[in-house]
Amino acid sequence: MGYRELTGMSDLSPIRELNKLSAAGGNTTRPTREPRNWRPFLLLIPAFIIVSFFFLAPLIDVFIRSITDPSLGIQNYVWLFTTPTNMVVAGRTFGTSFLVTIVCLLIAYPYAYLMTIVSDRTRNMLQLFIMLPLWTSILVRTLAWMVLLQDTGPINGLLESVFGIGPLPLIRSTFGVALGMTQVLLPFMVLPLYSALAKIDKRLLPAAANLGARPVTAFFTVYLPLSRPGIFAGSVTVFILGLGFYIIPALLGSSKEIMMSALMYQQISGFLMWGHGTALGIFMLTTTIVVLALVGRASKGTSLFAGRTK
């Protein structure tokens, strides 16, 4: 597989490259079928133990609690769907996360593209810029935003003294929350995008131009479809991470921006209603899986090879 990938990259035939991308899995590369060797699977035992002890068991516990606390039955799910607050907050959580995903994508795409065309030295710099925030505490960064964005902060102060407007609702608004979340989640969009864009053969664009495509057409029919795996990988990561945000909506939003994790925390630690809290958790998990399945189907339906077919 490795060998083929390498030769595929230097091969002038983009079709072969694309065929490889769309043929997920590598069994076509294996010349002969060896008798099955189970020994490598033993290496999975530590991972299996960790996953089952620290992930599966708690998840099952959460599910059981959601149908047994305080008594056996579906009362927690009835509560979940009949309490308007829950549905409002769930919708808001998915909406905010979706918004942040789109904003991240719009910012990250040109950035990742830039990373593929500059010199190694500049690329390292660009990579450093994107990684640097990851090494700083999320709380510290959020508090810094709080100081900058608040009504009495420097940005609103400047707007007021220079332009005579404001204070603008920079904090305690969807804007503030989206800004804070975008800043934290951007690396998770840039990195998978970059690795996808770096794999695209740059000569395809001149080739498209050679065949008469204008730059815009070449981008939309050749480059963008090829970058799809990166777009999906980045978007899914950002979207899922975004669903679980707690501290940023709490500090940069008002009560109208509070997201699902705050609602769960409130039920579990504030009200000690573990049945409610766990039902919310199972609901979020199920909904997320459904959304991802739909996205997965949508991404499968579009052939990477054909690009946009009209």
Next chain:
Amino acid sequence: MRNQKLKRQLCVIAMGGVATLLIAGCASAGDAEPVASRDLGTPVAGVVPDGVFDGVTLTYAASGGIFQDGQRDAAWDPFAKISGATFLQDAFDAGKLKAMVDSKNVSWDITNATQFDTARGCGTLYEEYDYSQVDISKVPEGTITDKCMVPNILYGLVVAYNTDAFGDNPPTSAADFFDTKKFPGKRTVSQSPYVDPQTVEFALAADGKDLSDVNVADIDLAFDKYRGLGDDVIGWTSGAQAQQQLESGEAAMGLVWSGRGYGAAAAGAPVAPMWDEWMIMVDSTAIPKGVKDPQAAFAAVNFYLGAEQQARMTELTSYGPVNIDAKPKVDATLETWLTTEHLATGHAPNIDFWVENYDALSEAWAGWVTGS
């Protein structure tokens, strides 16, 4: 053949590892041995015999900040020094407490909770007090509100206002808090995950409602009153945030814990308390159900209630002492924030009503803090 053998060996090792993990897990969850009781004599608040708790480790869980630091310095560390015990500090979380009690593996010995928490969780989450082991003769009257608590601090939910904005014409009633014409500017109100009945009562008091005669329908009226402030109401989700909003001038007025208002004033912010109408709060010192060494926990609480310890606690935290003989030496700033000087104008909470209607309150609270 060799491969088969190796495979079997690896399997055995892996199985052994799993078994060890399981055994270790079960062993740590087992019940602690009962502790023999020591003869401590008749308890006197603030006194513990030398060296009686050598080798005992106690953990206090509370909400952090200068509050917990002050209590540690005023009472827990001195107790440890005299009795020989080791005192640890941890951050309190009600969900964590429930998890500990449910799994019968309680690692906290003393916690700080609200009086509603202990009233609701008495006997299930919290241990009933043996008042023969704690000297409660000097505790302020009416501050012991259920069998699972002694008071922890006497404080309040007070209106803290910006003196630059309202210094000449300060607010003088709960109703003024809602009067944005006379007192323009943003108000900050609790939107923390922890239900706070006093926040509701404050809005009802502003409408002139008799707090001893409230009903469930009043809860929504109270929240509607806050919602009626529109863009002028901002929320705080933690005491630290409330203090920050007051210090930065983000909020011209706030309904905050007295200690947080003091915190802002002590940091130099132009913030003063309104004592004409405020909500009295008492926190519980509670002992988790299934605590390993109840006698040591009671003895530590008994020490905490001493006049000297309480005076020192107040000097360090600004929160009111829970010993009537405590004579804290306070500076001018702290004196203006001392709740114990203003008990006559404070509203006491209707605890029975809130404990009984807690579900209705928490449902409405959830709507309030999530903006729906």
